[in-house]
Amino acid sequence: MKLAVSGKGGVGKSTLSAALALLCARRGRKVLAVDADPAESLASALGYSASEAASIVPISRQMKLIEERTGAKVKQYGQVFQLNPRVDDIAPKFAVTKGGVSLLVLGAVEGGGSGCACPESTLLKALVTDLVLYKEETLILDMEAGVEHLGRGTARGVDVLLCVVEPSAKSVEVALKVERLAADIGILKVRFVGNKASNPAEEKFLRSSFEPGRLLAVLPFSEGLRAAERGGRGVLPALEGGLLPLFEGLLDRLETETTAK
Numbered sequence: 001m002k003l004a005v006s007g008k009g010g011v012g013k014s015t016l017s018a019a020l021a022l023l024c025a026r027r028g029r030k031v032l033a034v035d036a037d038p039a040e041s042l043a044s045a046l047g048y049s050a051s052e053a054a055s056i057v058p059i060s061r062q063m064k065l066i067e068e069r070t071g072a073k074v075k076q077y078g079q080v081f082q083l084n085p086r087v088d089d090i091a092p093k094f095a096v097t098k099g100g101v102s103l104l105v106l107g108a109v110e111g112g113g114s115g116c117a118c119p120e121s122t123l124l125k126a127l128v129t130d131l132v133l134y135k136e137e138t139l140i141l142d143m144e145a146g147v148e149h150l151g152r153g154t155a156r157g158v159d160v161l162l163c164v165v166e167p168s169a170k171s172v173e174v175a176l177k178v179e180r181l182a183a184d185i186g187i188l189k190v191r192f193v194g195n196k197a198s199n200p201a202e203e204k205f206l207r208s209s210f211e212p213g214r215l216l217a218v219l220p221f222s223e224g225l226r227a228a229e230r231g232g233r234g235v236l237p238a239l240e241g242g243l244l245p246l247f248e249g250l251l252d253r254l255e256t257e258t259t260a261k
Contacts, residue, residue: 001258002132002157004141005163010172012195013037015225016164018045019247020035022236025100030137030261032091036128037144038108048101056096058107059127060120065090068118081119087127088134099234102137113229121198132157159258161190164215165209167202172209191257193250194218215228216257217250219243 001024005017014037021033035042043053052256059065067073072081096101106124131139141158161182163175179190190215194206198221206218220243228238 001255002139002141002159003254003258004143004158004161005164006143006161006178008166008171009039011164011166011171013164014039014041014045014142014194016162016195016219018230019142019148021046021101021138021140021236021245022099022234023251024138024140026236031101031140032095032131032135032137033103033140033142034128034131035103035105037142040105040107041146042142043103043105045235046101046103047236048103049103052098056103056105058105059090059094060107060124062094065094066116066119066123069123071212072119081122083122085123087123087130090127091135099236104131112229129157140189158187159189162254163190163192163194164195165206166196167194167198167205172206189257190214191216191254196221196250217246217252219246219250 003020003177005020007011014035015109017033021031033042033046040053040058043056044050048056069087070081091102091104095104096186097103099177106127130139132141139158143195161178163178165175174191182188182190191218192210193216194203197206197218203218207215209215222238222243224238225235225243228235
């Protein structure tokens with residue numbers, strides 16, 4: 001399964017990405033979780049302490065690697081550099097593993113804008129393409145907030161693009177915009193998951209905002225999940241009990257969507 005998780009900032013993308021990755025690992029899958037969000041919050045959701053997360057050097061800051069693979073100096077303009085650098089060995093070399101999940105942090109490209117033609121962005125784009133199209137393990141891709149990544153086509157080739165939506169009109173608007181832009185670059189399987197519903201009215205709002213069958217689940221607001229993520233304890237222990245069947249059911253639905261034509 002190759003899954004990209006998107007949505008408006010703050011809706012719980014990293015929490016959901018971590019939960020799905022950890023549950024897949026618990027089912028015996030080989031899992032690679034990729035933090036493609038410049039906020040870099042996936043590590044804490046997976047259970048890394050603050051010091052452990054801080055010790056992870058994102059690929060975008062691996063200057064020696066970038067220069068070696070692209071043949072160009074970082075932050076120097078007007079250079080000719082390799083547009084198809086070798087990237088197939090990067091995940092095995094630079095991913096860290098905890099709780100059965102390998103984590104690769106991409107990081108943000110400093111300066112030049114999200115679409116800059118620079119060695120850093122070229123390497124990251126080639127890396128994500130390799131992970132999506134050529135690697136066999138389960139891939140959970142925690143994308144940057146909003147829809148900017150779709151313009152670069154970094155989610156092309158995923159089995160499902162999952163948009164996380166909280167019970168607000170703005171969040172629904174962003175999710176529907178993601179769906180439209182995804183179709184423009186050939187991603188036809190877009191599904192939604194409601195998150196942080198605090199009462200029946202908010203759940204009803206989320207269910208009424210999408211066509212039947214396209215909203216895979218509505219997850220309740222959970223202070224336990226937020227506290228676990230803040231504390232670097234990982235989200236899985238907070239799921240035990242009432243939340244676990246909801247997340248397991250969502251994963252089942254996603255696997256069905258992956259295998260369906």
